[in-house]
Amino acid sequence: MNENPADLAPELCVLIAAVLGLAGGLFLPRRRQWQVAVVCAAGLVAGLAAAGVAATRADLMAFDAFAVDPVTHVTRITVLGSTLAVVALARGQVRDHPRETEHYVLILLSALGTVVLGATSDLLVLVAAYLLASIPAYALAGFGKDAPGTEAALKYYLMGALLGVLMLAGVTLLSGIGRGTAYPVLRVGLADAPQAAVAAGVVALLAGLLFKAGAVPGHFWVPDVAEGAPPAIAAYVTTVPKIGAFAALYRFGAETLPDAWPALLAVVAAATMTLGNLAAFGQDNVRRLLAYSTVSQAGYLLVPVAMAGRTDLAQPAVLYYVAAYAVTNLGAFAVVVATGRDDLAEYAGLLRGSPLVGLSLVVCLLGFIGTPPTAVFVGKVLMFGAALDGHYAWLAVVAAVNTAASVFYYLRWIVPLFRRPSVPSPPARGASAVAVTAALCSLALGIGSGIALS
Amino acid sequence: MLALVIFLPLAVACALPAVPGRAVAWTWIGAAVLDLALVAAMWVGHGTGGGVSFETNVRWIPSVRAGYHVGVDGLSLPLLALTAVLFAACAVYSLRRTHRVRAFAILFLFLETVCLGLFAALDLLLFFVFFDLSIVGMYFVILLWGHGDRSRSALKFFLYTFLGSLVLLLGFIGLYLGADPNTFDMVELTRTPPLHGGLGGLTLLAIGIGLGIKTPVVPFHTWLPPAHTDAPAAGSAILAGVMLKMGTYGFVRIAMPMLPDAWRRYALVMLIVGLVSVLYGALVALAQDNVKRLVAYTSVNHMGYILLALGAAGYASGDAGARRLAVTGAVTQMVSHGLVTGALFLLCGVLDDRAGTYDLGRFGGIAHNAPVLAWLIGIAAFASLGLPGLSGFIAEFQIFAGTIGTGTAATAVTGALAVLGILITAALFLRVLHRAVLGPPGELTARVSEVRRPELAALVPLLALSLLIGVVPRVLLDTIEPLSAAVVALVGR
Numbered sequence: 024m025n026e027n028p029a030d031l032a033p034e035l036c037v038l039i040a041a042v043l044g045l046a047g048g049l050f051l052p053r054r055r056q057w058q059v060a061v062v063c064a065a066g067l068v069a070g071l072a073a074a075g076v077a078a079t080r081a082d083l084m085a086f087d088a089f090a091v092d093p094v095t096h097v098t099r100i101t102v103l104g105s106t107l108a109v110v111a112l113a114r115g116q117v118r119d120h121p122r123e124t125e126h127y128v129l130i131l132l133s134a135l136g137t138v139v140l141g142a143t144s145d146l147l148v149l150v151a152a153y154l155l156a157s158i159p160a161y162a163l164a165g166f167g168k169d170a171p172g173t174e175a176a177l178k179y180y181l182m183g184a185l186l187g188v189l190m191l192a193g194v195t196l197l198s199g200i201g202r203g204t205a206y207p208v209l210r211v212g213l214a215d216a217p218q219a220a221v222a223a224g225v226v227a228l229l230a231g232l233l234f235k236a237g238a239v240p241g242h243f244w245v246p247d248v249a250e251g252a253p254p255a256i257a258a259y260v261t262t263v264p265k266i267g268a269f270a271a272l273y274r275f276g277a278e279t280l281p282d283a284w285p286a287l288l289a290v291v292a293a294a295t296m297t298l299g300n301l302a303a304f305g306q307d308n309v310r311r312l313l314a315y316s317t318v319s320q321a322g323y324l325l326v327p328v329a330m331a332g333r334t335d336l337a338q339p340a341v342l343y344y345v346a347a348y349a350v351t352n353l354g355a356f357a358v359v360v361a362t363g364r365d366d367l368a369e370y371a372g373l374l375r376g377s378p379l380v381g382l383s384l385v386v387c388l389l390g391f392i393g394t395p396p397t398a399v400f401v402g403k404v405l406m407f408g409a410a411l412d413g414h415y416a417w418l419a420v421v422a423a424v425n426t427a428a429s430v431f432y433y434l435r436w437i438v439p440l441f442r443r444p445s446v447p448s449p450p451a452r453g454a455s456a457v458a459v460t461a462a463l464c465s466l467a468l469g470i471g472s473g474i475a476l477s
Numbered sequence: 478m479l480a481l482v483i484f485l486p487l488a489v490a491c492a493l494p495a496v497p498g499r500a501v502a503w504t505w506i507g508a509a510v511l512d513l514a515l516v517a518a519m520w521v522g523h524g525t526g527g528g529v530s531f532e533t534n535v536r537w538i539p540s541v542r543a544g545y546h547v548g549v550d551g552l553s554l555p556l557l558a559l560t561a562v563l564f565a566a567c568a569v570y571s572l573r574r575t576h577r578v579r580a581f582a583i584l585f586l587f588l589e590t591v592c593l594g595l596f597a598a599l600d601l602l603l604f605f606v607f608f609d610l611s612i613v614g615m616y617f618v619i620l621l622w623g624h625g626d627r628s629r630s631a632l633k634f635f636l637y638t639f640l641g642s643l644v645l646l647l648g649f650i651g652l653y654l655g656a657d658p659n660t661f662d663m664v665e666l667t668r669t670p671p672l673h674g675g676l677g678g679l680t681l682l683a684i685g686i687g688l689g690i691k692t693p694v695v696p697f698h699t700w701l702p703p704a705h706t707d708a709p710a711a712g713s714a715i716l717a718g719v720m721l722k723m724g725t726y727g728f729v730r731i732a733m734p735m736l737p738d739a740w741r742r743y744a745l746v747m748l749i750v751g752l753v754s755v756l757y758g759a760l761v762a763l764a765q766d767n768v769k770r771l772v773a774y775t776s777v778n779h780m781g782y783i784l785l786a787l788g789a790a791g792y793a794s795g796d797a798g799a800r801r802l803a804v805t806g807a808v809t810q811m812v813s814h815g816l817v818t819g820a821l822f823l824l825c826g827v828l829d830d831r832a833g834t835y836d837l838g839r840f841g842g843i844a845h846n847a848p849v850l851a852w853l854i855g856i857a858a859f860a861s862l863g864l865p866g867l868s869g870f871i872a873e874f875q876i877f878a879g880t881i882g883t884g885t886a887a888t889a890v891t892g893a894l895a896v897l898g899i900l901i902t903a904a905l906f907l908r909v910l911h912r913a914v915l916g917p918p919g920e921l922t923a924r925v926s927e928v929r930r931p932e933l934a935a936l937v938p939l940l941a942l943s944l945l946i947g948v949v950p951r952v953l954l955d956t957i958e959p960l961s962a963a964v965v966a967l968v969g970r
Contacts, residue, residue: 336541339540389613392639394609394610394613395605395606395609395610396606396610400606400609401538404541404602404646404650405541407646407647407650408541408650408653408654411647411650411651411654412654416679419647419650420647423640423643423644423646423647424640424643426639426643427636427639427640427643428636430635430636430639431632431636434632434635438620438628441620441621472537472538473536473537473538473539473540
């Protein structure tokens with residue numbers, strides 16, 4: 024058994040940064056807590072560097088439960104990169120806040136849980152990672168201690184606790200009938216087990232993972248948290264935990280191959296994208312609109328997850344789409360943070376007032392639609408390819424119709440940008456930089472997708 | 478060379494924010510004319526031979542075997558030239574524009590790159606990238622510079638054509654998955670057509686719907702009239718002149734050579750859809766009082782001829798020479814329709830600029846106040862209805878001769894019925910001339926002043942080219958004919 028801790032270097036970097044930040048924050052005066060942000064950012068950058076180095080090495084399995092393979096590499100890099108952006112966004116929001124240190128540390132711990140969620144190939148570690156990813160996020164959702172924040176945190180927590188318990192029940196059932204918790208063991212064990220019991224276990228396990236992914240039926244928290252939590256945290260919970268959840272879903276599907284997996288996930292995917300789109304149509308609050316858009320994007324992401332093990336296109340599709348989605352979603356939320364405006368109508372004239380931020384928003388919103396040459400376009404092509412190659416043509420058609428329908432509400436946000444300015448207010452500089460970087464990354468990932476895919 | 482042609486407008490667009498305000502319009506014109514000169518040089522370089530020249534193939538997404546693969550042949554060259562001509566005409570026409578000139582110029586230069594790139598693309602994914610971007614660009618043109626109920630029309634345009642593009646993408650992925658080894662490369666897909674039997678039919682259905690919406694053919698044409706009515710004149714000219722060709726170009730470039738089996742099997746469907754578009758488009762145009770809607774519906778009619786000819790080319794049992802003639806006619810029709818309808822939409826823009834309306838009933842006797850404008854309208858109308866001596870005649874004559882000459886019962890009957898379309902078009906254009914140009918003065922006629930110099934400079938080359946093709950068609954046909962022979966051979970496999 025391989026027990027080399029160096030294989031977990033990126034995770035250790037994040038953990039060390041969180042511990043150092045927490046300990047250091049205890050001794051720092053309130054005005055100088057920004058140093059914790061620097062420590063945390065340094066930990067994330069070190070983690071990214073370590074993950075980049077690890078990505079060039081051969082695949083391996085650490086501690087019999089932690090797979091280091093392409094799925095893990097992409098999860099690590101996307102999660103750590105997105106978290107870095109979130110720390111930058113949060114910096115402007117919680118400056119000189121009494122709990123500034125805790126804010127950063129909670130973000131880092133949740134991100135750590137997310138990476139483990141995506142990398143593990145053992146059901147018990149999966150449960151632990153689920154808890155580590157969720158619990159700090161509950162606290163973060165209510166960080167503002169205001170009424171919407173409290174409501175968001177409560178909803179988030181209750182949904183998470185309920186579906187988490189269901190997931191635990193599923194893990195118990197699966198490990199009982201599959202005679203183990205590691206995926207390779209389960210693959211053999213579940214093949215001989217009674218199909219009804221396997222199906223029940225998989226459904227219960229999905230409850231928790233779909234909650235993290237923000238997919239139907241675990242999506243009810245998404246709009247409330249996106250609207251009620253502080254904007255930077257809204258960006259975090261709608262982006263980062265999903266990355267880990269999709270990686271975990273894909274890994275479970277591809278490595279244990281349950282019989283009912285494609286059909287079950289295909290139905291969930293179709294329901295998720297359709298419900299997300301229908302609910303997004305009437306939203307006037309941009310954060311709720313983005314929240315429902317993330318739900319529909321989760322639906323598209325579930326398409327290649329459903330095709331896990333059925334086609335060679337499934338893995339690149341999941342990984343590429345999830346990275347593209349993270350970049351695009353962060354860019355859109357960064358614009359919300361930068362402008363501080365929540366109402367659609369308030370975005371009138373943004374392109375004139377601050378062309379760069381406005382242009383970034385246009386790129387990100389068109390990116391969500393899947394317009395070339397943005398990153399999501401390549402993700403969508405791979406997704407359609409995976410669905411057709413996996414003989415789920417109806418799912419590809421549903422996804423295509425949904426994509427066309429989603430154009431409507433993204434355009435509802437783009438159109439006011441061109442109107443005459445209402446109140447000129449310069450956007451926050453740090454968040455604007457994040458938005459512009461995200462938009463550029465989206466274009467670069469789209470045009471340079473050949474390099475990124477290989 | 479080809480990369481320069483494609484990306485020159487985009488490069489100028491990127492530099493345009495740094496250009497001082499007064500020079501913007503002239504920079505735009507300069508870029509468009511330079512690009513036109515480059516395309517002309519490329520045409521001379523290609524000559525009249527078959528095959529692909531100026532080919533570039535760079536790896537883009539190797540894991541799905543998609544590349545930046547571009548090149549020109551007898552099909553793409555006429556359309557590249559048409560694109561460059563129309564964009565240059567629009568640049569000249571917009572010389573006097575004052576409302577957000579810089580953004581307008583940037584958007585049009587961007588659209589020019591997109592359209593040129595599409596007609597040069599030899600990779601399905603690259604083709605799709607440009608196809609989709611053209612929708613986004615045109616959406617903003619209608620939304621920002623349109624008039625009337627523009628945001629509604631723009632949204633309808635975007636939603637409708639975007640859905641079409643996604644269906645098209647599904648078809649492309651079908652081709653990709655059907656090929657062995659999987660590839661998006663058009664040249665390889667043409668060499669060994671993938672997919673036979675039922676799957677081929679389904680893929681053709683997806684590609685046909687995707688391209689049919691863009692073309693547009695009945696019953697997918699409903700986005701076209703509102704989009705044209707509310708778009709600015711230059712936008713309409715590009716939308717009708719260049720972007721509708723993307724659909725018909727796709728049929729010749731992708732659907733026919735890559736799915737020959739399915740194309741032959743469903744040739745009758747194409748014939749019927751073409752015939753319905755011809756007759757329905759002409760009849761609805763006849764009933765219009767809004768002159769811009771009228772021109773928009775004649776586009777449906779003209780695109781119908783193209784589909785009719787391409788359907789006839791799918792009858793493998795028919796006479797090969799006639800089928801080649803039909804394809805040549807279809808490509809000629811693309812060029813001719815681009816020039817003539819572009820001119821007609823710019824003329825509608827002139828009327829709107831003077832009188833603020835497109836209502837036919839409120840004009841009359843324009844020939845009296847504005848003889849040059851009246852001549853231009855007259856020539857454009859006759860070119861559109863297919864008068865001998867102008868490009869429309871060359872195109873439509875070849876289409877009918879080819880379709881009917883193919884010699885099977887279906888092509889003969891549909892071809893003969895489609896001739897009725899010409900009759901109706903002739904009636905409707907004569908009606909326009911009677912009501913607006915001749916006769917007693919209408920209530921708004923006093924406001925219609927003579928064409929201004931930039932308008933004249935934009936319109937005359939378009940109509941002169943139409944006349945040139947009408948009088949000495951060999952210039953164009955020599956380039957197209959090797960291509961149509963190749964396409965007919967590919968479909969006959």
